[in-house]
Amino acid sequence: MSAQTLPGAPVEIDIFDEIDELRRSRNAVILAHYYQDPDIQDLADHIGDSLQLAKAARDTDADVILFCGVHFMAETAKILNPDRIVLIPDMKAGCSLADAAPAKRVAKWKADHPGAALVSYINCSAGVKALSDVICTSSNAVRVIESIPADQQILFCPDKNLGRWLIQQTGRDMELWPGSCIVHETFSEEKLVGLKIRHPDAKVICHPECEPNLLRYADHIGSTSSLLKYATTTQDATTFIVGTEPGILHQMEKAAPDRTFLPLPGMDETCACNECPHMRRNTLEKIRDALRDLQPRIEMPEDLRLASLAPLQRMMDLG
């Protein structure tokens, strides 16, 4: 609803109109990850997985990038596009994987393995990126691992579940950092089996951050964009059990309204613990306020930015 003009009526400003007006006046681009609330996905200029959003941030000529995602994603946008103002609606929107790998401890791990290549999942801090030889996302991780010379040891950080899956996919032995995603580790095998019994024709699709006991059931494993593509285009099924954060269902349902998407629940029925509490910190009000105030803003020392850019650039150069 737009601003009311009836005499005596209270003035109501529609928050979507406010955001649009601020986006125009600030010459801002709004990027949103698939795990954001549907309203946020719908107002974004670009939605995507980590890699697609990093590329959108790198390539934009907008003056302001408002990143509706978590901190490591907005930080990556700043590393790739330092001349823009990069905003995040809530500075506390972190990530359990990034938190599991403090740069000081990763530096010690690396020093204990001279000659090894450190490959870091993009879900890490700029400090960890700066220590890394190359970065990967769940979309390109297999290709990145395959680019490491066969005789070089690989340290993989911080997601042990993605790491284990990559060992299976590539046949490469890797030493794994013991991090995990609080959301993907909450999915219940028992509930998955229950859903499969009730929907025997359904295909199971999982993000590689899921634990190995869940991945055993998966018909398709991939990044959020890969899950979206498979679930909306395969001719092999019309019902899907979705083993990732349920925010992705919004795009699945929009793209294929005649298909059924069943979110995998967590072990505890009493909480929405299959939703990422960090991603869900972002709200329409915080988006409006960030565009209005040009805060909270991602900043970092230039030497850290340049050191973390090099392994990101190596990833981008792999195509």
Ligand code: 13P
């Ligand atoms: P994607 O790159 O597959 O979107 O993954 C991001 C993420 O944080 C998954 O939990």
Ligand code: SF4
């Ligand atoms: Fe991090 Fe997990 Fe949230 Fe993704 S879903 S941002 S990995 S905590």
